Amino acid sequence: MLSLQGLTKTFGGHDAVADLSLDVPPGTILGLLGPNGAGKTTTLRMVCGMLAPTSGTATICGIDIRTDPLAAKRKLGFVPDSGSVYEALTGLEFLLLIAALYGIDEATARPRITQFLEFFELHEKILENKLLGYYSKGMRRKIAITAALLHNPSVVLLDEPLDGLDANAAVGFKKLLETLAREGKTIVYSSHVLDVVERVCHRVAIIVGGKLAVDDAPDELVRRSGADSLEQLFTQLTGSTGVDDRVADFAKNLLP
Amino acid sequence: MAHDTSADAARLAAATPPNVERALRQLFWRLLLRGRTATNAQADRRKFKMGLKLTLFIYALLGLIPGVSAFGASPIAFASFLHGMTLMFASLTLAAGVGNMLFAREEAEILLHRPVRPEQLLRAKAAVIAGYALLLALALNFIGLITGCFAAPLDWRWLPAHLLSTTLLMVFSVGLTILIYSLCLRWFGREKLDNVLTMTQALLAVVMVLGGQLAPQMLRSGLLEQFDHTNPWLLALPPVWFAALDCWLVGVLSWQESWLPTILGLGTTVLVSWLAFVRFARGYDAALQSIGEGGETAKESNRPRRLSRVMRWPLLRAWLRDPVERHAFVLATGYLFRDRETKLKIFPGIAPIVALPILLGVISMKGAGGFGDFTQFIAVAYITLVPLQPLTLLRHSEHFRTADLLRAAPLPHWAPLFHGARKAVLLWLAFPAMVLMVGIMIAFAGSLRPLAIAVPVAVLMPVCALLPAIRQPWLPLSESPADMQAHSLGCAIFAIAVGAAIVVAGIAAWLASLGYLVPFIAGMVVLSLLLQRWLTRGMLAREWTPTRKATRS
Incomplete structure (x- = not known):
């Protein structure tokens, strides 16, 4: 269960996130959508304790991230959009480090890591010997996802998780998300890829200018708005209109 | 997060797995010893052991x-x-x-x-x-x-x-x-x-x-x-x-x-x-x-950044006529003054180069009544080292993958990219260091005599700054910091630069005493231009295959 109440983050007088309230029950995959700079990543960072909110609360399984950060973080798995890892560690060293931070001993962690390896079709030898700096972007993303799920968190926050994954891995990962949701995990999926969000998520929240614009099931949102698709609704809400005209103008000027 | 009461802190301490700090220490030892952008686990372990020993x-x-x-x-x-x-x-x-x-x-x-x-x-x-x-x-x-x-x-x-x-x-x-x-x-x-x-x-x-x-x-x-x-x-x-x-x-x-x-x-x-x-x-x-x-806290401003204003200076525009050179100059300047990694390597590195000759002068002043001739030669010659180290360092960056853009661009040669970076280093680091040094020397010596040896050496400096690219292709920010050792210039290059500068300073002092300083400076300008042209031709004559050596993604 994830609950945000009046979550606000102000940077230099500008509200990056303003009075955001959301409740995401267990077993739900919530898609978090918004144009660039809407406040999606800032919201996720506040939820996982990387940024202190200016006001408001974020509770993970009933634990406030500000008052009991360690307990809240143990319930949480986060895949940041940057996919940052320690490049000077091998994949295995990195995952064992992450396991240790969650109090998982090596004997317990290794079989779990092997399961993820098999799922993502990664080779054990590469994981043991190759430094993360030499992994491809997709492989690094797989390691970041493994690092987020290794401790079996109740709430999973994903910021552009498919970025860099090949088509097979992406299909497998989407199925994994559905399975995790069936098992009662709360999942927040932030992305710019609307059709993936539409297919995978049970609910969609669209943030515009740091504020929650709409929050409902994708079909319901489309039906209520009278739009043809989620994409059309998104462009309506985010004020991005006249795309066809702009494309025509651009092509005319660029390709005279 | 940082505002726990003592009771909370005690509870949290009890709930924290006991091996967290050990795991973190292990992590930071590895990062310290391997470097954050190590290449291969086994090779780096060996390299580290040798390096540490x-x-x-x-x-x-x-x-x-x-x-x-x-x-x-x-x-x-x-x-x-x-x-x-x-x-x-x-x-x-x-x-x-x-x-x-x-x-x-x-x-x-x-x-x-x-x-x-x-x-x-x-x-x-x-x-x-x-x-x-x-x-x-x-x-x-x-x-x-x-x-x-x-x-x-x-x-x-x-x-x-x-x-x-x-x-x-x-x-x-x-x-x-x-x-x-x-x-x-x-x-x-x-x-x-x-x-x-x-x-x-x-x-x-x-x-x-x-x-x-x-x-x-x-x-x-x-x-x-x-x-x-x-x-x-x-x-x-x-x-x-x-x-x-x-x-x-x-x-x-x-x-x-x-x-x-x-x-x-x-x-x-x-x-x-x-x-x-x-x-x-x-x-x-x-x-x-x-x-x-x-950048979320970056202040918005309608004023153009200082660098864009500087790039409009007419003299600078004339000096950087080649557009690739000009943009390489902007790139190098941006990293020299905005990138923490680059600044932390370059400025602490050149500070002692500037400080040591000044100190030598101060110490020698006690015995010899001022900056003696030899101290002056050493002090001025030492400044020729200023552009060498930054140019070596500007070749390496954590952002080395971005240099693939330069490799993919239809550039016939890397030389304009190097010249842009070289001019940035000369303008922002080497010449100011020389001005500072000469100013201090003039203040100590109480005469303009140090200027006589500094000007010919300053004229020679653009030639010395070509040395980092004399043996191998030079693309800005294109190599991993882990490969820095392989691309270090070696003592010979430093010795050539300082040796040449000492000779020029010595000749300048001698000719100045005979009243031939102005013709000598004019001759040095011509010689410097010829040497720059000759060395640049040498660079351009070498074929360039724009590929990255390592397989790192």
């Missing part, structure tokens, strides 16, 4: 100088010399490594959402930094630890006493460095932190050079031989605090003769450690958060 060996050799002073100097002077050297070298190592380790930008993304308390994170880093500094300190003190046991009136007690005091000195040094950086972040904010870190490291590098020159003078001064523990000059020197502790523990100084510096050393170490590792550690997550906040 060599570093320890060099430190042990450096320790020979204070080590043998055990037999000639008084125990307090000997111990002060050892602690002074240790503090200087450790401070430099710490200053170079601590900023990057404490405030790594990617760390927030990797660790801040994990169940790790900020104090644990900071303590683990401090333990690793202190451990590494202690390792270097022990290597530096190795000979002194042995010679001290055999130099009367010291005895075997010197060994445990000096080990204890060196450990305390390192705790003090690490605590002080962390404290300074924490305060800088608190007082100056994230935007200015990079500049403050750079300035601190440059200052420490200068202090090390100054200390290395002044320590022997102090030993000769007799201030330590007639040790008075209430002397305020001595009490201002941390190495003397720990030396007094040594001497008291060994029994060569009584408590009455040593209590003031000893208590000062112990008290300051406790205070600094408490402030750095306890008081400010609680806000460490906030510090990391602010580092990770990126």
Whole structure:
């Protein structure tokens, strides 16, 4: 269960996130959508304790991230959009480090890591010997996802998780998300890829200018708005209109 | 996050898995020893072992100088010399490594959402930094630890006493460095932190050079031989605090003769450690958060950035007619003044190059009544080294993957990219360093004579700045920092640059005395232009295959 109440983050007088309230029950995959700079990543960072909110609360399984950060973080798995890892560690060293931070001993962690390896079709030898700096972007993303799920968190926050994954891995990962949701995990999926969000998520929240614009099931949102698709609704809400005209103008000027 | 009550803190401590700090220490040791952008696990382990062994060996050799002073100097002077050297070298190592380790930008993304308390994170880093500094300190003190046991009136007690005091000195040094950086972040904010870190490291590098020159003078001064523990000059020197502790523990100084510096050393170490590792550690997550906040706090301004204004200067536009050169100039300038990694490597590196000749001049002034001719030649020639190191460093960056854009571009050759970066280094670093140096020399000499040797050397500097690309292709920010050693210039290039500059300075001084300086400068301008053209042609004659050597993604 994830609950945000009046979550606000102000940077230099500008509200990056303003009075955001959301409740995401267990077993739900919530898609978090918004144009660039809407406040999606800032919201996720506040939820996982990387940024202190200016006001408001974020509770993970009933634990406030500000008052009991360690307990809240143990319930949480986060895949940041940057996919940052320690490049000077091998994949295995990195995952064992992450396991240790969650109090998982090596004997317990290794079989779990092997399961993820098999799922993502990664080779054990590469994981043991190759430094993360030499992994491809997709492989690094797989390691970041493994690092987020290794401790079996109740709430999973994903910021552009498919970025860099090949088509097979992406299909497998989407199925994994559905399975995790069936098992009662709360999942927040932030992305710019609307059709993936539409297919995978049970609910969609669209943030515009740091504020929650709409929050409902994708079909319901489309039906209520009278739009043809989620994409059309998104462009309506985010004020991005006249795309066809702009494309025509651009092509005319660029390709005279 | 950083606002737990004591009851909360106790509860959290109980709930924290016990091996978190150990795992973090293990992590930071690996990062420190491999570097954040190591290449291959096995190869780097071997490279590291060799590198560490060599570093320890060099430190042990450096320790020979204070080590043998055990037999000639008084125990307090000997111990002060050892602690002074240790503090200087450790401070430099710490200053170079601590900023990057404490405030790594990617760390927030990797660790801040994990169940790790900020104090644990900071303590683990401090333990690793202190451990590494202690390792270097022990290597530096190795000979002194042995010679001290055999130099009367010291005895075997010197060994445990000096080990204890060196450990305390390192705790003090690490605590002080962390404290300074924490305060800088608190007082100056994230935007200015990079500049403050750079300035601190440059200052420490200068202090090390100054200390290395002044320590022997102090030993000769007799201030330590007639040790008075209430002397305020001595009490201002941390190495003397720990030396007094040594001497008291060994029994060569009584408590009455040593209590003031000893208590000062112990008290300051406790205070600094408490402030750095306890008081400010609680806000460490906030510090990391602010580092990770990126450009979100950047102030909006309608004014163009300073660099775009500078690029409109007519003379600069004329100097940078080639568009590729011009944009390489912008790229290099941007990294020289905006990128923390680049600034932290370059400025502390060139600060001693500028400081050392000035110091030599000051020291020589005492004996020879000013900057003597030879000191002037050395001082001016030394400045020709200023562009060499930054150009080597500008080739390496954590962002080396971005250079694939340059490789993919339909550029016939890398030379314009190099020339742009070279001109940036000359304009922003080398020429200002020369102006500073000559200004100081003129002030000391009381005449314009230093100008006569500086101008021809300055004319030669653009030629010297071509040397980093003489043997191999040079693309800006295109190589991993891990490959830096393979691309170092080697002593020969440095020797060529300094040697040529000394010759030119000598000829200039001689011709100036005969009244032929202006024709000589004109000749040097022509020679410099011809040499630049010849060396550039050599570069262009070499075929360029724009591929990246490593397989790193």
